[in-house]
Amino acid sequence: MLDIKVTKTTAPKEKPAGALGFGKIFTDHMFVMNYTEGLGWHDARIEPFADISLSPACVVFHYGQEMFEGMKAYRGENGETYLFRPERNAARANESNRRLCIPEIPTDIFVEAVKAVVKVDEDWIPTEPGTSLYIRPFVIATDAFLGVAPSKTYLFMVILSPSGAYYSEGLAPVGIWIEDDYVRAVKGGMGYAKTGGNYACSLAAQVKAHDAGFSQVLWLDGVERRYIEEVGAMNIFFKIDGKVVTPMLNGSILPGVTRNSVLQLLTSWGIPCEERRISVDELLEAQAAGKLEEVFGTGTAAVISPVGKLRYKDDVMTIGDGGIGELSQKIYDTITGIQTGKLDDPFGWRVMI
Ligand SMILES: *Cc1c(COP(=O)(O)O)cnc(C)c1O
Numbered sequence: 001m002l003d004i005k006v007t008k009t010t011a012p013k014e015k016p017a018g019a020l021g022f023g024k025i026f027t028d029h030m031f032v033m034n035y036t037e038g039l040g041w042h043d044a045r046i047e048p049f050a051d052i053s054l055s056p057a058c059v060v061f062h063y064g065q066e067m068f069e070g071m072k073a074y075r076g077e078n079g080e081t082y083l084f085r086p087e088r089n090a091a092r093a094n095e096s097n098r099r100l101c102i103p104e105i106p107t108d109i110f111v112e113a114v115k116a117v118v119k120v121d122e123d124w125i126p127t128e129p130g131t132s133l134y135i136r137p138f139v140i141a142t143d144a145f146l147g148v149a150p151s152k153t154y155l156f157m158v159i160l161s162p163s164g165a166y167y168s169e170g171l172a173p174v175g176i177w178i179e180d181d182y183v184r185a186v187k188g189g190m191g192y193a194k195t196g197g198n199y200a201c202s203l204a205a206q207v208k209a210h211d212a213g214f215s216q217v218l219w220l221d222g223v224e225r226r227y228i229e230e231v232g233a234m235n236i237f238f239k240i241d242g243k244v245v246t247p248m249l250n251g252s253i254l255p256g257v258t259r260n261s262v263l264q265l266l267t268s269w270g271i272p273c274e275e276r277r278i279s280v281d282e283l284l285e286a287q288a289a290g291k292l293e294e295v296f297g298t299g300t301a302a303v304i305s306p307v308g309k310l311r312y313k314d315d316v317m318t319i320g321d322g323g324i325g326e327l328s329q330k331i332y333d334t335i336t337g338i339q340t341g342k343l344d345d346p347f348g349w350r351v352m353i
Pocket of ligand 1: 070194230231232233234235254255256257258259298299300301
């Protein structure tokens with residue numbers, strides 16, 4: 001058991017009315033824990049949400065030594081609070097930590113910290129359909145030192161943000177830009193870690209895609225620029241001729257919790273799934289033969305993001321009729337149903353707080 005000192009705010013904020021959007025509103029409290037070499041993780045506490053003070057020389061500002069996670073808390077129909085597979089996020093956080101020379105956080109302590117701060121701010125979990133409380137655990141390197149070396153001190157924090165329905169009018173298909181110039185990650189790099197650097201390096205392509213009228217970037221492999229990797233903050237799935245395929249985890253792709261859940265779900269439904277290399281040519285050929293039936297992204301924020309349009313160089317492919325595929329909708333309904341307690345949970349994914 002983690003000994004957490006709780007200091008409640010004396011000035012609770014007004015809960016937001018109306019549209020929540022994503023990531024702009026923060027709850028009343030945050031979890032904080034320090035790491036000091038020789039001492040380990042210490043001083044676990046929950047405090048009023050507030051700005052923090054750091055030296056401008058901190059390692060994180062200059063060399064990007066940091067890790068983050070993304071997960072959600074959901075409100076059940078009878079007021080219960082649920083997390084979704086939190087132990088997976090805890091385990092993945094440590095995979096990122098190891099890659100970035102950040103000390104590991106015992107997975108039970110990670111989950112306990114998340115549960116504790118969500119419990120304190122439970123009233124902030126929105127109740128409208130499709131809404132949730134977004135949870136952002138992260139670690140930053142805090143040594144005030146400009147030499148390039150792993151920091152000896154860190155902060156682990158968990159902040160919470162009520163988030164609106166990703167699709168206010170039901171699932172809406174997005175347009176995706178297959179990037180053929182910039183790359184996100186290569187094998188041996190840190191593509192499989194959830195860390196700010198991967199996002200910093202994605203911004204230029206994201207801006208380019210937006211300017212061209214597409215909402216997200218689909219990355220190709222960093223060596224041949226030929227094999228499909230993943231979308232900005234989502235893994236990607238294709239339904240080709242009745243079979244579902246997704247790129248295999250190859251070291252440069254983020255191992256999504258949603259990706260893993262979708263694969264388990266499809267397998268349980270008897271739908272053939274393959275994790276393998278997929279070339280962009282294979283997609284173009286499948287589309288030409290009328291066999292590219294559905295494309296969807298998977299991630300915590302949107303759960304399932306149907307793709308209506310895929311651009312590659314001079315080709316713009318409209319997937320199916322440009323609307324939402326039947327399978328995409330069914331997966332979305334099932335996973336969100338399990339998350340919010342509306343459906344049975346045969347896989348044991350839901351964790352009540
Ligand atoms: C977080 C993330 C995902 C999705 O992972 P989930 O665990 O399903 O939310 C996919 N790709 C990248 C690059 C990510 O950062």
